[in-house]
Amino acid sequence: MRMSTWIRQHLAALRALLVLTAITGIVYPLAVFAIGQIPGLHEKANGSLVEVDGKVVGSSLIGQSFTDADGKALPQYFQSRASAAGDGYDPLSTSASNLGPEDIVDSMGTDDDGKPEIKASLLTTVCSRSMEVADREGVDGARPFCTKGGVGAVLSVLGPRAADGEVDHPTKVVSVNEFCSVTKEPFLAIYKGMSVVCNDGEDFSTGRIIPIYGDAPADPAVPADAVTASGSGLDPHISPEYAAIQVDRIAQARRINPDQVREVVAAHTKGRTLGFLGEPRVNVLELNLDLDRRYPFQS
Structure with a gap:
């Protein structure tokens, strides 16, 4: 060439x-x-950024927490749903917990200092969040498969099994999520004629794991989005039901009438997309900013 x-x-x-x-x-x-x-x-x-007085305070598409430096809910603000994205609503770590409905048994592990630490299952996480929200909003936090102490109501029933896998005559029954170091009296006293004991750390994996429904209403006062995180961990919305149970707290903190708060909630409630996609929703950031504009919080 x-x-x-x-x-x-x-x-x-x-x-x-x-x-x-x-x-x-x-x-x-x-x-x-x-x-x-x-x-x-x-x-x-541009990221749906929201500005107040020339300062960016968030995005209408990405959720955020409304808590103080200690992680406690600020009483004057509506609270968002939980987030499993990083330390919460981290766009660089968007994710879910990847835990499913079969994750119902807590385990005993260790923290970073090597001290014993209870690692909560998804069920116990839901139960504890329900109690936390209920205490904050003044409603009943009871929900199916949860103990009154806020952990998963799950038994391990040990003993010979019948052909169908049931244990008709148990030799031992353990409330697996109630550790003896924390709870001395299990949520259930007797199961199939056998006294229920707390979890003392012994191996109960050979037992039949049975979640107990309990006497909680099928439709809990604390809605599902108040106790679960979204798939992305960035959901900026809550359900109208979750907003509704927060109204009285907001009204008391801002010293206004609850009807005034409901009016603001209604103004920020959107229906299903195109009339049939998704569920009705309330954008938490936009709602809180509107409250600040209409009824400023006086500490």
Whole structure:
């Protein structure tokens, strides 16, 4: 191959590289950015940022916590649902807990200092959140398969099994999520004629694991979104039901009438998308900002 031919080929390749770099690296990104600034697309393209007095306070598409430095709920604000994304609502660590409905047994582990620590199952996490929300909002926190102490109501029934897998004559019954170091009296005294004991750390894995429904209502006062995290961990919305049980606390903290709070909630409640997709929802950040604007909190 002649040197001149080799040079022409490489110059053509270089020109192609420069043209494609300009198109894909400069022209295309600028065109997409320009389209994103069109009215109607501008807000979403820029992250749906919400500003107050020129200061960014959040995004209407990403949830956030309304707590103090110690993680306690601020009484004047509506609370968001829980988040499993990093330390909470971290867009760089969006995720769910990946725990499912069969995760019902707590375990005893150790913390970073090597001290004993109870690792809560999904069921116990839900139960404890329900009690926490109920205590904060002044409602009944009882829910199916939860003890009154806020852990999963689960038994391990040991003994010979029948053909169908049932243990008709148990030799021992353990309340697996009530550890003896914490609870001395299990949520249930007797099961199939056998006294129920607390979990003393012995192996109960050979027993039949049985969740106990209990006497809680099928429709708990604390709604599901108040005790579970979203799949992304970034959900900025709560259900109207969760908002409703927070109204009295907000009204008391801001020294206004509960009907005034309900009016603001109604203004920020959106129905199903297109009338049939999803569920009705309330954007927590926008709701709290509107409350601050209408009824400023006086400490």
